[in-house]
Amino acid sequence: MIYSRFTDQDLEQYNIEGFLIKKGFFSAEEVELLYGTSLEDDVLGKHSFDLNDQQGLKTKLALWFTPGEDVYGAYSTCSRIFRAVEKILGGAPAHFHSKLMQKEPKVGGAWEWHQDYGYWYKNGFLYPQMTSVMVALTKANRENGCLQVLKGSHLLGRIEHGFAGEQVGADQKIIDVCLDRGMELVYVELDPGDTLFFHCNLLHRSDANNSDQARWSLISAYNLATNKPFRVEAPVSSWTPISERPDDALLNTGHKGLDLKADFLEKEKDIGLK
Numbered sequence: 086m087i088y089s090r091f092t093d094q095d096l097e098q099y100n101i102e103g104f105l106i107k108k109g110f111f112s113a114e115e116v117e118l119l120y121g122t123s124l125e126d127d128v129l130g131k132h133s134f135d136l137n138d139q140q141g142l143k144t145k146l147a148l149w150f151t152p153g154e155d156v157y158g159a160y161s162t163c164s165r166i167f168r169a170v171e172k173i174l175g176g177a178p179a180h181f182h183s184k185l186m187q188k189e190p191k192v193g194g195a196w197e198w199h200q201d202y203g204y205w206y207k208n209g210f211l212y213p214q215m216t217s218v219m220v221a222l223t224k225a226n227r228e229n230g231c232l233q234v235l236k237g238s239h240l241l242g243r244i245e246h247g248f249a250g251e252q253v254g255a256d257q258k259i260i261d262v263c264l265d266r267g268m269e270l271v272y273v274e275l276d277p278g279d280t281l282f283f284h285c286n287l288l289h290r291s292d293a294n295n296s297d298q299a300r301w302s303l304i305s306a307y308n309l310a311t312n313k314p315f316r317v318e319a320p321v322s323s324w325t326p327i328s329e330r331p332d333d334a335l336l337n338t339g340h341k342g343l344d345l346k347a348d349f350l351e352k353e354k355d356i357g358l359k
């Protein structure tokens with residue numbers, strides 16, 4: 086099979102806009118493996134927790150640190166992703182974490198404007214040499230609360246963040262100025278298998294899911310391997326240099342979910358929220 090690649094032109098656009106969408110980066114068969122496995126994955130289900138937005142609506146997520154020998158690990162280290170992330174970061178990547186976002190119909194909550202590096206900085210990463218990759222497992226559109234980004238906002242550098250409900254939110258005054266000055270707000274509408282790469286300083290948010298369609302996605306975060314966090318107390322900060330696995334690793338791994346011993350983030354213990 087011929088797999089798509091993240092090109093030099095893609096990198097140029099990513100550097101200007103702070104994000105890039107690769108349509109159909111994963112095939113329907115691969116998405117079925119990721120989505121089908123996650124729907125049935127008891128280990129994931131057991132470690133999923135709710136984060137409340139300011140209205141008390143809940144976004145369910147499960148987050149783990151070390152990529153395993155399962156279908157998600159095959160995804161997050163496969164050549165397509167590895168090479169793209171290596172190109173973006175300019176060197177060997179390390180995996181920070183992966184998470185399964187489960188924005189359920191009618192109850193899935195909103196995410197406030199934030200930069201990922203607004204709080205990752207507090208995990209001890211000195212440089213914003215970090216990026217995220219989101220693959221859509223279901224359709225993502227305005228109705229079910231797709232991601233929204235402010236194009237080019239990664240060039241602002243890191244801005245101040247405070248708490249917004251159980252989430253971390255960027256200083257609203259800065260967002261208002263960005264919008265007043267015409268910074269473009271883009272709704273990232275995706276089909277299953279479409280993949281978004283976005284810079285850790287890109288401002289992003291999403292609305293609650295008021296539709297009757299779930300919006301599920303898998304987001305993996307990476308950093309340049311030399312950007313090792315100085316707060317290493319596990320598992321809140323994590324740094325796992327990765328090796329490239331073949332693109333067909335996903336298809337070859339099949340419906341294999343996370344190991345019982347996977348190192349999950351725990352809401353109460355690791356982020357102090359009940």
Ligand SMILES: O=C(O)CCC(=O)C(=O)O
Pocket residue numbers: 186196201230231232289290291302304
């Ligand atoms: O997927 C979403 O709706 C928001 C996700 C997000 O903002 C994040 O993971 O930082």
